[in-house]
Amino acid sequence: MRYSLVIFDCDGVLIDSEILSAEATAHMLTDLGVPMTAERCMSLFLGMTQADMESTIEREFALRLAPDFAQRTTALLMQSYRDRLRAIDGVRELLERLPVPFCVASNSPPAKLGLGLSLTDLFESFYPHIYCSKLVERGKPAPDLFLYAAGQLGVAPAQTIVVEDSVAGVTAAKAAGMTALGFTGGLHSGPASAERLRAAGADHIAETMDEVRVLLGLDD
Secondary structure, eight states, X not given: OOOSEEEEOSBTTTBOOHHHHHHHHHHHHHHTTOOXXXXXXXXXXXXXXXXXXXXXXXXXXXXXXXXXHHHHHXXXXXXXXXXXXXXXXXXXXXXXXXXXXXXXXXXXXXXXXXXXXXXXXXXXXXXXXXXXXXXXXXXXXXSHHHHHHHHHTTOOGGGEEEEESSHHHHHHHHHTTOEXXXXXXXXXXXXXXXXXXXXXXXXXXXXXXXXXXXXTTOOO
């Protein structure tokens, strides 16, 4: 294997959570008088930090969000997590076979990131190498978070591969000088997902964790 580090995004790569997040946001916006679907939310906000999403909402829909918008949206999402959240098929088996260090780097807030990994029994697989955008000045699509994660593990960007499901994440990986593997196996991914990720610069596309395994050279 020519990579010395694998960085995984969390939502939509390790856990099948993007559709749940989009449903919670769509519900909140509809209540505020902006009719919204989960599909529309994903097309607008997928991969953004909470702060960037709120800025986009206020700008695009001429809304002034209440200070507790994030808190109330998160409370709604947490219940969905407890009821419906699942790990992506095959991810545990992949992690068990990886012969190089790996970590998770996500734009999600710390509490959401930790809960998602815990509910799917993935937290201990990654601890302590769990990184969120609160640790850096700029979240994805800036490269800061991926560069921070690679620095923590002492691996050069050129020897790092990032598994991402969003345009923001792929853009960040390429800006960091890393190989980007676009993942389209989450419930939120549609027929155009691979095309969008390729257009953002993804070097490879995988629809399943088995395909990720092969692309990482673990096909024996």
